[in-house]
Amino acid sequence: MERNSHLTLLFAIFSIMIGGLISLNLPSAFTWADDTHVQGEQADHSHPPENVITLTNQAKTNIGLRTAEADVRSIETVVDIHGNVIAHPGRQATVTPRIGGIVKRIYFSVGESVKKGDVLLELESLDLQMMQIELIEAVSQKQSLESRLARLTKVFARQIRRELQTRQIDYLQSLSELQELQTALEKRKELAIATITSVLEQMRFRLVKADVELRLLDTTLKRTEALAEKRISARKDLITQQAEYTKGQTELLDAKRQFQVLGISDQILDKILNDGGEISILSLLDTGETLLEKYAVLSGQGTALVDAQAAYEIAAIKVAANKQRALAAGLTETLLENLAKTKSIVSFNDLPTDELIENYLAFVESSEALEGVLQLEEAFRSAVITLTKIQQKLQVSGLTPADIEKVMHTGEPFPMFDVTAPASGQIIEQHVTHGTTVEKSDMLFSILDTGIVWIEGETHEETLSQIQDKWQIGSEVRIRVPAYPGAIFTGNISHISDVMDPEKRTLHFWAEANNPMHKLKPGMFAEQTVVLDKRAEVLSVPVSAVFEDAGSQFVFVEYEDTYTKEEVVVGAKDDRYIEIRKGLFQGDYVVVQGQHQLIRATADDPEDLGAHGHPH
Numbered sequence: 001m002e003r004n005s006h007l008t009l010l011f012a013i014f015s016i017m018i019g020g021l022i023s024l025n026l027p028s029a030f031t032w033a034d035d036t037h038v039q040g041e042q043a044d045h046s047h048p049p050e051n052v053i054t055l056t057n058q059a060k061t062n063i064g065l066r067t068a069e070a071d072v073r074s075i076e077t078v079v080d081i082h083g084n085v086i087a088h089p090g091r092q093a094t095v096t097p098r099i100g101g102i103v104k105r106i107y108f109s110v111g112e113s114v115k116k117g118d119v120l121l122e123l124e125s126l127d128l129q130m131m132q133i134e135l136i137e138a139v140s141q142k143q144s145l146e147s148r149l150a151r152l153t154k155v156f157a158r159q160i161r162r163e164l165q166t167r168q169i170d171y172l173q174s175l176s177e178l179q180e181l182q183t184a185l186e187k188r189k190e191l192a193i194a195t196i197t198s199v200l201e202q203m204r205f206r207l208v209k210a211d212v213e214l215r216l217l218d219t220t221l222k223r224t225e226a227l228a229e230k231r232i233s234a235r236k237d238l239i240t241q242q243a244e245y246t247k248g249q250t251e252l253l254d255a256k257r258q259f260q261v262l263g264i265s266d267q268i269l270d271k272i273l274n275d276g277g278e279i280s281i282l283s284l285l286d287t288g289e290t291l292l293e294k295y296a297v298l299s300g301q302g303t304a305l306v307d308a309q310a311a312y313e314i315a316a317i318k319v320a321a322n323k324q325r326a327l328a329a330g331l332t333e334t335l336l337e338n339l340a341k342t343k344s345i346v347s348f349n350d351l352p353t354d355e356l357i358e359n360y361l362a363f364v365e366s367s368e369a370l371e372g373v374l375q376l377e378e379a380f381r382s383a384v385i386t387l388t389k390i391q392q393k394l395q396v397s398g399l400t401p402a403d404i405e406k407v408m409h410t411g412e413p414f415p416m417f418d419v420t421a422p423a424s425g426q427i428i429e430q431h432v433t434h435g436t437t438v439e440k441s442d443m444l445f446s447i448l449d450t451g452i453v454w455i456e457g458e459t460h461e462e463t464l465s466q467i468q469d470k471w472q473i474g475s476e477v478r479i480r481v482p483a484y485p486g487a488i489f490t491g492n493i494s495h496i497s498d499v500m501d502p503e504k505r506t507l508h509f510w511a512e513a514n515n516p517m518h519k520l521k522p523g524m525f526a527e528q529t530v531v532l533d534k535r536a537e538v539l540s541v542p543v544s545a546v547f548e549d550a551g552s553q554f555v556f557v558e559y560e561d562t563y564t565k566e567e568v569v570v571g572a573k574d575d576r577y578i579e580i581r582k583g584l585f586q587g588d589y590v591v592v593q594g595q596h597q598l599i600r601a602t603a604d605d606p607e608d609l610g611a612h613g614h615p616h
Helices: 002-022 035-041 057-062 126-229 235-261 266-275 281-285 288-298 302-328 333-342 353-363 368-397 401-410 461-467 595-602
Strands: 052-055 066-069 071-087 092-095 101-106 119-124 416-420 425-430 445-448 452-460 476-480 489-501 506-514 525-542 547-549 552-559 562-573 577-582 589-593 613-615
Touching: 052 057, 052 595, 071 461, 071 562, 071 577, 101 126, 126 235, 126 266, 126 281, 126 288, 126 302, 126 333, 126 353, 126 368, 126 401, 235 266, 266 281, 302 333, 368 401, 452 461, 452 489, 452 525, 461 506, 476 506, 525 562, 525 589, 547 595, 562 595, 589 595
Parallel strands: none
Antiparallel strands: 052 562, 052 613, 066 589, 071 452, 071 525, 092 445, 101 119, 119 416, 425 445, 452 506, 476 489, 476 525, 489 506, 525 577, 547 552, 552 562, 552 589, 562 577
16 A cells, blocks of 8 residues: 555656646646545545546636535525616606706716716706896895884884883772772761760760750749749749740650651660660661661761762772773783782783783774784785795795795896716716706706616416515515626515416516626616425525536535545535435535536546646
């Protein structure tokens, strides 16, 4: 074994030297396999020498060799459908000026890429100038009305404040007047009571005096009569005493009549005569609150008292009326109560004008200022509406809010109008040149964004019967185009037609695919692989790793720099992977690109590899 190894090594060195001479001293990338290496790395495999090849790193690079790992994966159920790449209908934009004018400058042309908002061209527009002049006039009109409304509103607010203050003053004055009349009335009542009491005391004094004097006269008359009968006293004295007694009776009757005129009964008079002056006359009369009503005639203040009472009642009515007027003006009960306590008028100067009018407008009586405010408010609202319409009209024409604000601020119109890109993408059509007069409906450019594209496909009726229950909106689609062999793009079904093409007997569907590098070009032919479902996970390798030779399937398995042709037994497959039922282990690496060069090398045709490898 050792001797054979040495011979093998010497033969390999000799071959490399000869190969180097043949290739004009090019670096050698092809070596014979070492028997001990093969025995160590491939202890579990027995291969004829023609199935094993060793490559240097340079050789791998030169033939573009790539490998992939054998791993457990799910083999999917798929169906392949022909189609083509088309533009996404939602990613195409037609550029129109939205306003007529003359093209003064063009910034982009066909084939150039633009971003949304880029200025494509400049227009000089007379219509735009006229609309801006209308805007400036509308701004001026609004500002004028706003200024007038502000001034008149201040005047109206002053009227409202004055009206509210007047209501408070009227109420406060009527309250003060009522209080004064109440004080005067109380004084007049006290004076009248004192006067009445004095008169009644005088009447009682007269009554008691007349009663006492009559009693004395009665006693004297009886004694004189007794003396006259005994002729002790003269007849003349008796007549004189009788006259005095009669006079005394008259005086007593007059004194009683004064009380009786006032409605005082004889029982009360007896109490007065029998009291002895110890109880006040008012208590004896038991007048209570009716004193002034019963005996007002005894006071010289009676008329004045009646007048004061009437004035007080009128003042009370006035207070109530002023209170109602104040409440009707929007003043509250609480405010009026505080006003009565503090005597301090509320000015409402700290209340903002707008809030003052909002709170008290409904309570203010009609006035010229109010009518003026209402008319100006209506005119101002109309001016605002007109201004808003012009602003919207300018925005529809293409001016930005910043442009409109600039015109409103400076008061100067500008004729130049920028036509901007409504979307990002590439200009694919141009219909305008410098100096062209365009109308607002003219098409200037067409912009297409291929960052997202549609892949249109059509499935035949017999295929549809197999997949119609398995595919749906959102189903995954893998896309391949001839321009990029080996490249796989992914997308998802976005639309499925409900109508069958009656001539082709096919059904159209569309898949949406992200295309950030813009590799997929509208118009390209495409193969779509629609994923229907997934099967159980099995050991698998990429489909490109398996090739067929003489009715058997083979792969090249990588063992460091050595590649061995292994026969495998395959099972199910999809568009990417094929099941390996026998011949590989999980973790093995198989060649997925460069197999044909390896096959030629194992067939003792190293010239096909450019002297980069050699079979054993």
